Amino acid sequence: MRSKLKTLAVALPALMAALSTAAAADPGITDKTIKIGMFAPLSGPNAAYGFDVANAAKMYYDKINKDGGINGRRIEYILEDDRCDANDLVAAVKKLVEQDQVFLLNGGSCSAATVAAKDFVVRNKIPLIMLNASGDGALYPPTDYIFGAFSISQYAVGGAMINFAEKTFGVKRLAYVNHDDAYGAWNLTGAKVDAAADKVDLAVESVSPTITDVTAPFLRLRASNPDALLIVTYARPAALLIKKAREMGFDKPIILSVTGTANLKQLAENVGGKGALKNLYIQDVLADAPGGPKIKWVYDMYKAAYPELAKEPDHPQTYMPYGVPSAEAIVRALKAAGPEPTREKFLAAMKQEDFDTHVMAGPVKFGPEERAANKSTVFMKYDGSSLQMLPGVYTTRWTYKN
Amino acid sequence: MTLSLFILFLEQGVASGLVMGSVYALLALAIVIIFKTSEAPNFAQGDMMMGAAYVALYLLVFRKAPPIVAIPLTIVVAFVVAALFRGLVLAKVAKSSGSPVNLVIATLGFSYVLRGLVRGAGVGDTPRTFPPLASTDSIMIDQASVTILDLVIFGAAILTMAGFFWMFAYTKLGRAMRAVGMNPKAAQLVGVNIGRIHMLVWGLSGVISAIAALLISPKILMTADMGSIVTLGFAAAIIGGFNSLPGAVVGGFVIGVSENLVGLFISSRAIVVAPFVAIMLVLIVRPQGLFGGRTSIKKV
Numbered sequence: 109m110r111s112k113l114k115t116l117a118v119a120l121p122a123l124m125a126a127l128s129t130a131a132a133a134d135p136g137i138t139d140k141t142i143k144i145g146m147f148a149p150l151s152g153p154n155a156a157y158g159f160d161v162a163n164a165a166k167m168y169y170d171k172i173n174k175d176g177g178i179n180g181r182r183i184e185y186i187l188e189d190d191r192c193d194a195n196d197l198v199a200a201v202k203k204l205v206e207q208d209q210v211f212l213l214n215g216g217s218c219s220a221a222t223v224a225a226k227d228f229v230v231r232n233k234i235p236l237i238m239l240n241a242s243g244d245g246a247l248y249p250p251t252d253y254i255f256g257a258f259s260i261s262q263y264a265v266g267g268a269m270i271n272f273a274e275k276t277f278g279v280k281r282l283a284y285v286n287h288d289d290a291y292g293a294w295n296l297t298g299a300k301v302d303a304a305a306d307k308v309d310l311a312v313e314s315v316s317p318t319i320t321d322v323t324a325p326f327l328r329l330r331a332s333n334p335d336a337l338l339i340v341t342y343a344r345p346a347a348l349l350i351k352k353a354r355e356m357g358f359d360k361p362i363i364l365s366v367t368g369t370a371n372l373k374q375l376a377e378n379v380g381g382k383g384a385l386k387n388l389y390i391q392d393v394l395a396d397a398p399g400g401p402k403i404k405w406v407y408d409m410y411k412a413a414y415p416e417l418a419k420e421p422d423h424p425q426t427y428m429p430y431g432v433p434s435a436e437a438i439v440r441a442l443k444a445a446g447p448e449p450t451r452e453k454f455l456a457a458m459k460q461e462d463f464d465t466h467v468m469a470g471p472v473k474f475g476p477e478e479r480a481a482n483k484s485t486v487f488m489k490y491d492g493s494s495l496q497m498l499p500g501v502y503t504t505r506w507t508y509k510n
Numbered sequence: 511m512t513l514s515l516f517i518l519f520l521e522q523g524v525a526s527g528l529v530m531g532s533v534y535a536l537l538a539l540a541i542v543i544i545f546k547t548s549e550a551p552n553f554a555q556g557d558m559m560m561g562a563a564y565v566a567l568y569l570l571v572f573r574k575a576p577p578i579v580a581i582p583l584t585i586v587v588a589f590v591v592a593a594l595f596r597g598l599v600l601a602k603v604a605k606s607s608g609s610p611v612n613l614v615i616a617t618l619g620f621s622y623v624l625r626g627l628v629r630g631a632g633v634g635d636t637p638r639t640f641p642p643l644a645s646t647d648s649i650m651i652d653q654a655s656v657t658i659l660d661l662v663i664f665g666a667a668i669l670t671m672a673g674f675f676w677m678f679a680y681t682k683l684g685r686a687m688r689a690v691g692m693n694p695k696a697a698q699l700v701g702v703n704i705g706r707i708h709m710l711v712w713g714l715s716g717v718i719s720a721i722a723a724l725l726i727s728p729k730i731l732m733t734a735d736m737g738s739i740v741t742l743g744f745a746a747a748i749i750g751g752f753n754s755l756p757g758a759v760v761g762g763f764v765i766g767v768s769e770n771l772v773g774l775f776i777s778s779r780a781i782v783v784a785p786f787v788a789i790m791l792v793l794i795v796r797p798q799g800l801f802g803g804r805t806s807i808k809k810v
Contacts, residue, residue: 153635153733288779313778320730320739323526324773324781331515344637344731355648356655371636378639378731380646422636 134451136211142178142442142449144169145204146187147197147215148239154192156343156370158217160424161240162187164406164431165214167413172439179447183439186210192218201225205234212454214438216241217427219262219291229253235455237438240430244294247479248508255458257480258433258472260393262291264483265365266298266340267504269391272487273336274306275500276389277361281309283329285349286340288314295340295365301506315345322348326356336361343370347378354384363389363487370426372490382492389498390490394429395469397488397495403467406432433465433481437472469501477508518653523770525654531766532667533726537743538750538758539671540718546691546753547711548600550613554621555719556740561624562588562720563640563727563736564633570641577643585720592716593709595620600712601705625734634734640727663725670721671759674714678755687711691753742769745785749792751802760800764788 136143146165148158169183177183186208188200197216204210205228212235216222222238223245229236230251238246238256244263246254257264266286273279284299286292292314303310311332313325326349329337337353337360339346346368353362369375369390376385396402406429411418418424437458442449444457461481462473470484483503489496511519537555544552552558565587569580603616628634644662648655678684689697690707698704730736746765750757765785772784792800 151635152629153735155635315778316782318735318738319778319781321526321530321769321781323522324770325778327519327522327774328778331518344733347637347639347731351646355646355657357648374636374638378637380639 134211135209137449140181141184142181143208143210144183144185145208145210145213146185147190147200148217149192150189152191154218156425157192157427158239160428161217161431163414164410164428165239165435167409168432168435170413178439178442190221192221194221194224197221198225198228201228205232212237214434215239216243219243219245220289222246226254233451235451237434239434240427245290249510250477250479252455255474255479255481257482259430260482260485261480262294263298263506264504265391265485266295267302267506268485268502269338269363269365270299270302270306270308271502273338273363274308277336279308279335281332281334283332283334283337284310284312285325285329286314287317298504298506302504305505315341317342317345319345322352326352330356330358334360336363338363339368340365341368343368343375347375350379350384354380359387361387361389363391365391366393371422372426376492385490385492388490390488391485392488393469393482393485395467397497398426403429406467429467432467433472436465437461519774521652521654523774524767525651525656527767527770528763529656529660529664531763532664533722534742534746534765535759535762536667536670536718536722537740538746538762539674539755540715541743541747542752542755542758543711544715547687547708548613550610552617552715553614554617554624555743556737557621557624558588558592558716559719559723559740560734560737561628563723563732564628566724567638567640567732581724584724585717588716588720589713593713596712597709628734637731637733640732642728643724659728666725670718675755742785745789748789749799751799754799754801757799757801
């Protein structure tokens with residue numbers, strides 16, 4: 109009897125301790141698995157921004173699982189379609205957190221929609237590691253829970269484009285077209301800082317993403333007699349502007365941001381052929397031209413993971429490699445969080461990250477007050493059929509001031 | 511702003527505005543002819559245009575059909591689909607409830623079906639170019655630069671509108687349509703087949719949408735959402751007067767020109783609000799629209 113009591117006295121505190129650990133443990137993590145909630149635009153007009161990006165992240169997680177997982181745990185992912193719509197995205201996030209009980213979120217390809225999840229994520233203290241959205245609105249001011257801009261921050265895009273135009277063409281006056289929304293405003297803020305630093309005059313036209321007739325903004329910009337035209341819009345307005353430039357005999361350099369390059373082959377068709385692309389430069393964030401030797405491993409991995417999809421036209425989609433860096437960052441932080449990871453340990457590890465993804469032009473680098481992963485960008489010349497990488501890596505002089 | 515820049519903006523704004531305005535006018539015309547005969551606005555008008563554009567794209571690009579085959583075939587498809595929707599769906603909705611609200615909901619449903627079909631076909635998400643039916647080389651009209659395609663769009667839209675006005679004014683069919691619009695019961699008493707006329711009106715509205723699609727698609731790039739341009743057709747119809755055919759045409763040109771002038775002289779940001787400011791001003795000064803008849807109050 110006494111020995112039974114003794115055993116009970118030893119076992120009870122141990123059991124209680126175990127139970128209390130279990131009760132305190134974060135959702136979505138067991139001895140065998142880590143559950144990650146993913147969301148991206150898998151359908152609808154913005155699927156080009158996320159469908160294959162999500163596939164890239166998935167194939168990276170699959171590779172990690174194949175190699176033995178993270179500290180013995182397999183990654184389980186649940187992927188939801190957010191259609192780049194703020195309502196759909198927030199609904200997907202709530203479902204993943206409340207119903208699926210995920211450990212962390214890895215999603216978001218469109219900035220405005222992704223920023224809409226900020227309040228819910230911060231209130232519930234869920235780690236949100238964006239997929240490829242810039243999401244500047246959720247990164248500045250920094251919170252403990254949201255990390256993004258694995259493709260690039262929009263502040264950095266705006267500034268880097270000015271920087272490139274000034275260094276490459278010695279411009280003094282620039283025409284600049286952005287969107288008349290938050291996305292365009294972040295971009296323009298960075299552009300203004302670098303334009304001031306480089307003493308470049310900026311003529312700005314902000315247009316609706318749904319604009320159908322670009323005659324007015326184009327004429328207003330041409331009237332400022334610019335040395336080059338910078339376009340920081342989505343694919344459709346960008347194509348309309350390039351086409352209008354050709355129609356109106358504008359022969360100065362045109363520099364197009366990466367958001368307008370969702371399908372380069374289609375862009376060449378949409379602008380009316382190669383004639384409109386004689387002086388076109390595109391901004392990109394990859395370490396090499398798509399399919400180039402430095403990032404060939406990503407394309408090879410995609411072909412191995414999705415052999416049927418890879419045979420389909422327009423696959424892999426242009427932005428496919430952008431899905432890898434956020435997955436790499438998550439895996440590294442989970443490893444760094446040790447054999448008993450918690451959300452707190454994971455977030456602490458995320459803040460320490462500083463590594464080369466071997467995919468993007470610049471490293472992933474966070475810090476105590478920095479939640480935007482990448483601020484480096486490269487430029488290529490596109491003539492309608494081939495891409496020629498230009499030397500140099502560009503960034504912005506814009507910095508966040510609290 | 512210098513005088514020469516002012517003149518350039520003015521000339522270009524009017525020229526580009528007339529081109530886009532002619533397409534808005536076509537859409538407004540299609541909206542008004544349905545509204546006049548059924549007293550329910552057709553909220554599927556934009557997606558009828560979008561659907562016709564994708565039919566033409568399929569024939570011209572994917573099937574490599576010559577324009578002389580693809581264009582008439584697109585117009586026939588648009589006519590048949592629109593007429594059948596009226597004959598098979600709207601007629602039943604009207605019979606079962608008689609409320610215009612139900613008709614409106616049915617047109618919204620039609621709109622979603624068309625968009626779903628295009629998206630489901632896997633061609634509606636990427637912005638696509640539509641083969642232009644004329645050269646896109648520019649020519650100068652004084653200081654304004656327009657393309658040959660622009661001139662074709664303007665000319666074809668004017669000819670289409672003139673053809674429809676002639677039909678409404680001088681043919682037996684047109685007179686029957688007008689009679690149904692004015693007093694359907696009286697028209698029925700004198701032997702007009704109301705159901706057939708409704709189907710024909712919808713079919714013709716489909717034809718106008720198809721022509722608008724063929725004209726505008728090379729300029730705006732195609733997506734499954736391109737039908738949203740119909741908002742400007744509605745704006746044109748409101749400005750001109752929802753029951754006036756000439757009003758719809760004038761409204762279209764007012765919207766097209768005001769969009770461009772506001773964009774050029776005020777700000778690109780103001781382009782999207784220009785049509786709604788124009789609507790507001792017209793509604794304040796003349797609630798029935800520029801060419802609308804007297805406002806009437808229905809007792810319920």
